[in-house]
Amino acid sequence: MNDYLRHVRLLQRRTFLGQACRGVGAVALSSLLAPAAASAADRRKGVVATPHAPVKAKRVIFMVMAGGPSHLELYDNKPTLAKLDGQPMPESVTKGQPIAQLQGAKLTCLGPQWGFKKHGGGGVELNELFTHLPRVADHLCVVRSMRTEAINHDPAHTFMNTGSSVSGRPSMGAWLTYGLGSEAEDLPGFVVLTSDGRGGQNQPIASRQWGPGFLPGRFQGVQLRGKGDPVLYLTNPPGVGRDQQKDVIDAVARLNQMPAGATDDPEVGTRIAQYELAFKMQSSVPALTDLTREPQAVLDSYGSKGADGSFASNCLLARRLAQQGVRFIQLYHRDWDHHGGVRDGIKLKIEEIDRPCAALIQDLKRLGMLDDTLIVCAGEFGRTPMSQGGSGRDHHMKGFSIWLAGGGVKGGVTHGATDEFGYNAAENVVEVHDLHATMLHLMGIDHELLTHRFQGRDYRLTDVRGKVVQEILA
Numbered sequence: 429m430n431d432y433l434r435h436v437r438l439l440q441r442r443t444f445l446g447q448a449c450r451g452v453g454a455v456a457l458s459s460l461l462a463p464a465a466a467s468a469a470d471r472r473k474g475v476v477a478t479p480h481a482p483v484k485a486k487r488v489i490f491m492v493m494a495g496g497p498s499h500l501e502l503y504d505n506k507p508t509l510a511k512l513d514g515q516p517m518p519e520s521v522t523k524g525q526p527i528a529q530l531q532g533a534k535l536t537c538l539g540p541q542w543g544f545k546k547h548g549g550g551g552v553e554l555n556e557l558f559t560h561l562p563r564v565a566d567h568l569c570v571v572r573s574m575r576t577e578a579i580n581h582d583p584a585h586t587f588m589n590t591g592s593s594v595s596g597r598p599s600m601g602a603w604l605t606y607g608l609g610s611e612a613e614d615l616p617g618f619v620v621l622t623s624d625g626r627g628g629q630n631q632p633i634a635s636r637q638w639g640p641g642f643l644p645g646r647f648q649g650v651q652l653r654g655k656g657d658p659v660l661y662l663t664n665p666p667g668v669g670r671d672q673q674k675d676v677i678d679a680v681a682r683l684n685q686m687p688a689g690a691t692d693d694p695e696v697g698t699r700i701a702q703y704e705l706a707f708k709m710q711s712s713v714p715a716l717t718d719l720t721r722e723p724q725a726v727l728d729s730y731g732s733k734g735a736d737g738s739f740a741s742n743c744l745l746a747r748r749l750a751q752q753g754v755r756f757i758q759l760y761h762r763d764w765d766h767h768g769g770v771r772d773g774i775k776l777k778i779e780e781i782d783r784p785c786a787a788l789i790q791d792l793k794r795l796g797m798l799d800d801t802l803i804v805c806a807g808e809f810g811r812t813p814m815s816q817g818g819s820g821r822d823h824h825m826k827g828f829s830i831w832l833a834g835g836g837v838k839g840g841v842t843h844g845a846t847d848e849f850g851y852n853a854a855e856n857v858v859e860v861h862d863l864h865a866t867m868l869h870l871m872g873i874d875h876e877l878l879t880h881r882f883q884g885r886d887y888r889l890t891d892v893r894g895k896v897v898q899e900i901l902a
Contacts, residue, residue, distance in 0.1 A: 574863070579809070599640070616650040621746065
């Protein structure tokens, strides 16, 4: 009787009235639906039943270069700044501007530390150290006029991921899977992989950067580890077989369905679905991360030595995840925070990302997937044109560069520009909200229509701003 009373207390008046009208027929129908099939259906569909725009991309691979990549050493050649290297930065450029750690310091120009070369039919300029990325230059769309609103790492990552510097909002991957669902049968719709660089400046990354915010929990990103067990506790303990494990999953699902039926709490449904998905992942994930199944030529093209947690192996895993129908794949590669030693630091970074980035583009093209896979390579901000400690740089949010490829964007083009110092985005400025709006547009979503009501307000990824960057669309 006590269990019965506790169960009754869960029934709110509104829930009871809403469910009472469903009738005996609905109860009978629900009993015919297998829990696994129902949760799988929920996972595979999103709230956008009909695309708002032509679908150019089916999935996104978003590569985050965490730490503030120095755009002036990568994609934005500034001859004027190079000539002024070591000289005082004109006060007219920086007066009244927010500067992170250099506020109040003597500001000295720091020109690009490496040369640039033009590549492809569109003359895309890249650091002279790149040797593999130039081979896919005609697929690159370099945006040199990005601008963000946060000047320190954590809020800047939060802004790039969620469209707000306030923690707790849904991440872009969560928004996409909420809108479109997932095509993956036995994998999450949103997967995150992380890798560390060799320089040692690996800032912490918070899992809330790929969280669901106020969206149902099933839309959060699932982090797979690049080496060792991809997911902790994925394998069964000794003596426990798959049939026994399935019995446990089914029993837990039945227990969870009792409060779910009483309260209509979406998080209970999420719990049921996630148990079922975890059970499926026990078979799918080990096969996914077994890179020995790849031809040696493919491993060599990425520079991968197997699932070792490197950026190279994560790029190859991203391609494999894309093949399995994962909607949003996010790669975090750390150690871009060069407050000292920009020149040597950039050399290390280019050595780490050059081959894998080019291989990912070439591999997707080989498989016929590049045209409907949108690749984005971006940091949270750029670098100041002024030096810090002689050989380093500070955080910079007024102008930086990213690149995109595949999935409905033009290739072999450069969009926008910063001023002659690389300080301010000056031509065809692209805000983070614009990037998000464009990304959603390519996936067939009008960014103004993908909303979720929370605490009396309709929220969206682009908040109350954002416009599609039509000039970069193919």
